[in-house]
Amino acid sequence: MSDxxxxxSLTDTGLYSIGAFFADQHxxxxxxxxxxxxAIEDEGLARWSEREGAALDAALQTLVTGLAVRYYKAVAGTSE
Incomplete structure (x- = not known):
């Protein structure tokens, strides 16, 4: 496979699409x-959500969105 x-293939993923959409819209x-x-990675999902007073599903959504944006930026080569 060429570079x-x-x-x-890295841009043809759901994670990339989520990151690109979020970065474009916000x-x-x-x-x-x-x-x-x-912070969620460092502290753990349950502890972070409890400390922040956030529902566990909202904490998970924040975690996935943050990962997606990092993935998008890494693949796209953008620091914006």
Whole structure:
């Protein structure tokens, strides 16, 4: 597989699409959602959600969105 084919396959994923959509619709929130996702990773989903007073499903959504935005930025090569 060529590098071009590999990069093309990386953009053809649901995670990439979620990250691209979020970055396009809410560019001003990208750094915040990435930071919150990192905090969830560091602290653990249940502990973070309890500390923040957030429902577990909302914490999971924040985690996945943050991961998706990081993935999108890594593949697209954007720091915006």
């Amino acid at each position: 071009e084919d590999l990069l093309g 560019p001003e929130l990208c750094d915040d959602v990435i930071a919150e996702a990192q």
